[in-house]
């Protein structure tokens with residue numbers, strides 16, 4: 686059966702002599718693996734369709750859960766995401782989220798749209814740490830793992846010293862914190878609250894220091910790493 690879907694390339698790996706297996710995040714089918722035959726030959730016209738972060742309209746043939754590339758109409762190359770190291774690791778963090786934490790074959794249009802918005806913001810030159818923070822907070826919300834920053838998730842008080850409770854996914858006060866709760870600065874909490882749900886086109890008006898953004902992302906990193914496999918790209922991004 687022939688099918689058509691919008692998709693974003695997460696990764697592509699060499700396969701057989703001239704082929705690639707593309708991990709594609711698609712609008713209609715969620716994360717899928719696409720067999721691109723002959724795409725590594727010198728004269729292959731569809732080489733671009735396996736480039737990391739390529740966004741295109743993919744025409745595929747589908748047999749059960751196996752997809753084979755027929756053709757692709759590129760909608761946006763997002764090439765700029767590969768030109769700057771911070772931007773690159775930010776885009777890789779987004780791609781790794783989709784690779785690690787979404788189910789194969791499950792369409793989640795909200796996540797697809799968020800991903801396109803994040804890539805567009807990065808291409809427009811918005812601070813990569815800010816875009817990453819915005820994306821991860823929304824990604825967690827869509828997955829039902831929203832972080833709570835308003836008041837202590839245990840007793841409801843407005844604490845003077847903040848900690849992040851890794852089990853409960855929110856801030857806690859000094860009295861309610863567990864042994865493994867992480868201290869989190871007031872400025873990082875304020876940044877997370879402000880960035881959370883803010884439209885992407887408004888992000889460029891925010892002016893946080895890199896230190897505050899890294900503190901905020903570190904907390905999100907620890908929270909995600911507590912429940913899932915750690916995001917290697919985010920770890921790299923925080924070390925830059």
Ligand SMILES: [Zn+2]
Pocket residue numbers: 837838839840841842857858859860861
């Ligand atoms: Zn409390």
